[in-house]
Amino acid sequence: MNGTPAPIERAAELLRSARRVAVLTGAGVSAESGLATFRGAGGLWEGHRVEDVATPFAFRRDPELVWRFYNMRREALARAAPNAGHLVLAELERRKGAENFDLITQNVDGLHTAAGSRRVWELHGNIRRVRCTGCEIISDRGLEALPDLPRCLDCGQLLRPDIVWFHEALPMDVWNRAEQATRECRCLIVAGTSAIVYPAAGLIELAAASGAGVIEINLVRTAASGHATVFLEGPTGRLLPELVKRM
Ligand code: BJW
Ligand code: ZN
Numbered sequence: 001m002n003g004t005p006a007p008i009e010r011a012a013e014l015l016r017s018a019r020r021v022a023v024l025t026g027a028g029v030s031a032e033s034g035l036a037t038f039r040g041a042g043g044l045w046e047g048h049r050v051e052d053v054a055t056p057f058a059f060r061r062d063p064e065l066v067w068r069f070y071n072m073r074r075e076a077l078a079r080a081a082p083n084a085g086h087l088v089l090a091e092l093e094r095r096k097g098a099e100n101f102d103l104i105t106q107n108v109d110g111l112h113t114a115a116g117s118r119r120v121w122e123l124h125g126n127i128r129r130v131r132c133t134g135c136e137i138i139s140d141r142g143l144e145a146l147p148d149l150p151r152c153l154d155c156g157q158l159l160r161p162d163i164v165w166f167h168e169a170l171p172m173d174v175w176n177r178a179e180q181a182t183r184e185c186r187c188l189i190v191a192g193t194s195a196i197v198y199p200a201a202g203l204i205e206l207a208a209a210s211g212a213g214v215i216e217i218n219l220v221r222t223a224a225s226g227h228a229t230v231f232l233e234g235p236t237g238r239l240l241p242e243l244v245k246r247m
Contacts, residue, residue, distance in 0.1 A: 008239070011230040012246035014213040018187035021096050023089060024203055025105045025112070028192020028218060032083040032237035035076055035109060039194050045069055054165045063158055064149055070161045071146060074127060078143040082115035085191070085236040088244045090116035095247075102181035106193060106200050108163050121178045123170050123200050129162035138162050170199065182207050189243075190216045191236045195224035215243070 005013070015021065027037040037043060038050045045053065048069075052058060059066045089112065093101040103112055103120045108127040112120045130150065131138045134157025150159040164170055182188060188207035195201040201223065208214050208227040216228035217239050225231055232239050 007230050007232055008242060008246060011215045011232055011243055014187050014215060014229065015189070015243065015247045018185065018213065019096075020100045020181075020185045021092070021187050021189070022102045022104060022181045022185035022207070022212075023092075023189040023191065024182075024193065024200070025089075025103070025107060025191045026193025026195075027107060029085050029105075029236050030080070030083075030107055030109055030111055031192065032085065032235060033080040033109075033111060035073075035080055037192075039196075045072075051166060054163070055167060056165055057167075059160060059165070063160075066160075067146075067149060070127060070163075071148070074143050074146070077109050077127065080109070080111070082111045083237045085240040086111050086115035086117075088241045090118075092244050092247075093117055093119065095244075102177070102185070104178040104181065104200075104203065106197065108161075121174050121181070123164070123174060123178060125161070125163035125171070127161055127163060130159040131162040133158045133160055175199070178203060179206065182212075183210050185210075185212050187213045187215065189240075190214060190218075190224050190228070191240065192218060193222070193224070195222045217243075 031037055053066055053069050089103060098119055101119060103117050105112055105120060105122055106124050108124050110126055110128055128142055129138055129140050132152040132155060134152060134155040137154060152159055182203045190204055195204060204214060204224045204227050213229040214227050215230050216224055217232045217236050
């Protein structure tokens with residue numbers, strides 16, 4: 001035996017010694033729930049890149065195409081359930097105490113909340129909600145089947161998913177909470193994200209610059225790996241529970 005601890009042990013020590021912890025998750029965390037990620041293998045949808053369907057321009061040009069994309073994902077989500085990674089993050093929040101824990105997610109699937117996490121900051125919106133392009137009213141439609149081109153019951157204008165598309169601003173209140181949590185945490189876990197979409201990816205640099213230890217968990221190295229104190233290679237559904245168990 002030599003004296004260098006295994007990466008998982010170093011990560012567990014970082015997590016144990018940090019009073020305040022923040023987590024940034026991406027699509028990879030929901031992959032083991034059967035939901036497709038955006039990039040990499042299987043990342044194209046009907047031959048389109050997400051950068052081409054998740055924009056206000058795409059919606060104006062072809063709302064039916066964009067709604068097909070979201071209705072398909074709503075259907076997939078209706079068949080999905082939180083996996084071991086989601087569940088153990090809820091347990092981590094209970095163990096650290098909610099006042100010391102923030103879960104920042106780029107995901108729009110709501111699976112962290114379904115798993116029992118309480119302090120969840122959804123940077124990119126939620127696929128269960130719709131927003132009227134006319135009167136701006138927002139409503140939660142759960143995962144019920146929606147028409148090909150759903151319309152507002154109040155004003156008759158087209159509805160859109162209440163999601164942050166490219167070129168759109170993130171919800172300011174949520175962003176401010178996420179930024180504050182990142183600045184104040186002593187340990188940031190970055191799980192299942194390619195870390196290329198900004199401003200979310202900028203939180204990783206912010207945490208590192210603020211002196212927090214950064215634990216990255218992913219199948220492959222990413223744009224975030226240069227900021228990681230420890231890189232854990234593998235699926236979040238296995239490694240998150242292992243990490244929390246050793247904490
Ligand atoms: C596993 C695993 C397992 C798999 N275990 N790991 C040039 C042109 C245009 C725009 C820009 C530009 N340069 C910069 C921009 C800004 C742009 C941007 O960042 N673009 C980049 C692509 C370069 N950002 C924006 O436009 C943002 N807004 C903005 O900047 O506004 C400015 C503004 C200010 C004021 C007023 C107005 C405007 C908004 C970004 C919104 C992103 N939205 C999306 C889609 C909508 C949501 C939806 O439909 O669901 O959000 S994009 C898509 O990417 C989605 C995700 O949340 C986001 C991040 O992806 P994520 O989660 O990282 O997934 P993947 O697939 O990329 O990675 C999965 C990872 O998991 C991989 O690494 C796998 O290895 C791993 N993995 N299984 C562990 N089991
Ligand atoms: Zn309306």
